[in-house]
Amino acid sequence: MPLINNISLIAVVPAAGVGKRMLSDCPKQYLTIGGRTIIEHTLERLLSHSMIKEVIVVLGKEDGYFAHLNIASHPQIRTVYGGKERVDSVLAGLKVIDSVKYPWVLVHDAARPCVKLTDIDSLISHCIATEQGGLLGYPVRDTMKRSEDSGVVLSTIERERLWHALTPQMYKVTDLIQSIEVGFDKGLTITDESSAIEAFGLPSTLIESRSDNIKITRPDDLALAEFILTNQMEEK
Template identity: 55%
Template sequence: MTNTTDQQGYTVVVPAAGVGSRMQQPLAKQYLHIDGLTIIERTLTRLLNHPKIDRVIVVLAEHDQYFATLPIAQHPRVSTAVGGKERADSVLAGLLAMPPQRWAIVHDAARPCVSHEDIDKLIEFCQLHQQGAILASPVRDTMKRTNSANQIDRTEERAGLWHALTPQMFERNMLINALQTALTEQVPITDEASAIEYAGQTAHVVSGREDNIKITRPADLPLATFILQQQESICE
């Protein structure tokens, strides 16, 4: 039977084993710089400064030699694990390296703009409802479904459509089992919620801020820089 005792401190798994080919850079995108710090340093600092986060596990590519050179790698609440070819492999490695806590949180290395307010909302929802959830933002644009020739097939009804964000928070053992099943059955997993969905479990959405962007393309870097500057100016 699952222990329902409220968990006071949380561990965040940060998959960072990808190469980020869409950034068109020789360096993995998490090691590109924003105002003198790498993207991953900014992301980890944002997480570590949250009062409910006790530890961050960064999951790295097997031959990553760059992370260890960053000052944040020496932070007493940061540890590392070795990831795999796919995101699901890396998240699973991070979960297995965690302490035996009930809840696990997963956050993208390339989302440095996540707010503490949204992290609080996610944790509070999961604790209140005893259900896993993800941060998400509602789709506002008209959505088109195309065929293989990129011709518009139909317009999708946007009511009930959400952009999936991170963090995503689920019971650790449930997520481990879901990821292991998906990997064994070779099911494409794009985020943690998709593994939970495939396992037939319930995943909720918690409405989050739209400025929690993921840096995936060159144009995202100046946008993230602007967002961080705006967020920091509000906090001053």
């Protein structure tokens, strides 16, 4: 592993979504696990990494929750307003970064509180050593099916070389801004940072992550995330 201790990074956390699949009265990032909101768990995990000097939290303009959290006053937290889609919020966060001082950025989901610092280390090490961006992921283990809208199976997809794309995703700030803006101009659907980078023709490498780096999307994910976080505390 190359020496990365002298690297300083900014993390962008898009948090303007409403999380409709959680079927809750508030955006999913404000649901609680162990007395703290999901986003607090996520931000505390990022801020505990020695190379992350600031986290930019991108909020919806109607957000009425974040300002009331204790972590909102953390000196390494900055907030900006995002847009309708996740990619709009990511771009809003990128635009306030001093890319000369902080040439690299990590983008991480607000509802992914279980990422391990060792996985972030692996991602940073690879990107710095190769001067290429990348993302955390883990290989698909189950048989994959493609279906019709009705759920009827159309085909079985070969799972070899298929990965679940996770976050953080790490790229050079200027590359990511340009990739997103060109994608907008072309009318592309940008589902994550890697998809913008790929469409722009730049390399992006998958770095294998622990599979417990889950994204809380549905109601039963809350109990699973609480279980994972408890186990991670016991690992220390």
